[in-house]
Amino acid sequence: MLGFPLNDFEFQYEKLLNAIPSSVLIIDKKLHVRSVNDNFLLKSQRTQESTVGRSLNEVFPLVILQSTGIEEIIHQVLQNGMAVKGQKMTYRAPGVPIRIYYYSILPFMSEQIMLIMEDVTEQFRLSEEVRRVEGHLASVVESASDIVLSTDSEGRILTWNSAAEKLSGLSAHDVDGRYFFDLCDINQKQSIFQMYQRMKVANASYTTEFHLVTPNNTNNILISWVFSAMKDEYFNTVGIVVVGRDLAERRKLELQLRQSQKLTALGVMAGGIAHEIRNPLAVCSSAAQFLQQTPISEDFQQECARKIQVNIQKASVIIENLLRFSRSSLDTDMVEVDLIAVLKDTMEIVSNQAKVQKIKMHLSLQRTILLVSGVSGLLQQVFMNVLLNAINAMPTGGDIYLVVTVVEDRVIISISDTGIGIPAGELDNIFDPFHTSSPIGQGTGLGLSICYSIIRQHLGSIQAESRFGQGATINITLPVL
């Protein structure tokens, strides 16, 4: 006894039972409900009268009894006196939404058991939601066509999505725990390692391009990478997220675009080319006609033959330069290139057009050879575009000054014209694709945007300076070898 009358105790006990936020039922060995708390009545939408004294199969729907096998479990608990805990039950009372319970069956006094049902619908719903969001995120990462991987802050690979598996030929299992640097281009290992060191403290993301090494080592793929630091709530770097995009497709498109832009440039030069080729043709044609005349002195005959040969050679050089320029350079590997030679070759190609428009080109150099790492065909295309723009800006003649200076480890190629200049408002977007000041049909507006992408690929920069009416200067900066 606890020191107060029995009915008081019963009353207290009942109050206590009703205060519990779980459903509690006392069930006897005949599977009749002996007692029930308010929580159960509320959840099941039943009354005391329709529950107490009733058999279990009147209180619970048959389907629940069958699916849980609860009657059998009660018998077992009654027999061996061992509690059964943490079973799941889905219960739907008429007119209320489905609820989910965890229930326990505990031995209670003699030949009775206590059924405690804890409503976990909300928790269950939340954990379902968490699972769903997690699943969604995982499938976003998995379905991405870009490589998405994560490493710890030291560079050990933690996750590796299916695009990474497909592109690298290495399964998530193959790379698990390996250092990311080990899968990178050998020349890049050091710089990636240093980047990881910086990212431990800095809050920046890094963008770079390098090859991913595949297991057979034959078909290494060029990837554009973005490294971002994963921070915890104290802003400590806990890992690195690495996203990589296969550049093969983009490179192919860039190649096509550059090629079509080159053909546009050739169209611009057509007038100059016609003039320059027809002159030697005219000389050849007339000289050949002289040779048909009789009589003709031996000396004159020799002179005619010589003129024919020289002028055929002249025409051929013009054509060869054009062919060299128009041919698509599939060669995209960066090699050692003499920048001065590329610049001079390009000046040679546009010289016909410059001549026709009475434009003089002046080249000023500090050195006669200047080595950079690059693709000569692409650099030529950049100079060609800039020179043709300068030529177009001077329809009534002028001068183009090409100044090459070396400042520390960089070379600056400055190309200035004395043309109409670029209006202040347009200076900001001349490198944008499809920006053009040319009349419709005379320019695609892609020239300078392609220059920009080529120079970026060469790890350089390109800028424009101009005052309207006072000419324009394009400054191209490239790292020297």
Add this chain to the structure above:
Amino acid sequence: MAQVILVVDDEPDMCWIMSNIIQPQGFNVVVATTGEDACFKFAHGEFSMMFLDAKLPDMEGLEIAKYARHLTGRSPCIVMVSGYHYLDDPVVQKAMIEGLIRDFLPKPFSNEDLIKILRFYTQ
């Protein structure tokens, strides 16, 4: 006294060709390879006609024609010889209508055609 023909072309080989066509026909030839040279020679000489290139390093052929007209106060006999234009080129047509040039001979040409033009305008 033989008639004198002014040949204006920046390409020395073209001047050589034209001289070798014109001289055997009994004319004297004076050659100019720049616009300035052409204007100077035109101002200081007496020419029956001028064969004029369209594009010179310092001037347009038509500018020389305009200068010649300005200097003489009439339309001098000028035939344009060019690889840059073609006969029905609007620029050429306009210059002919304006009387800046009398005729047009596209490069390359047959020596016979050049002689026909020469004969026609020097008769």
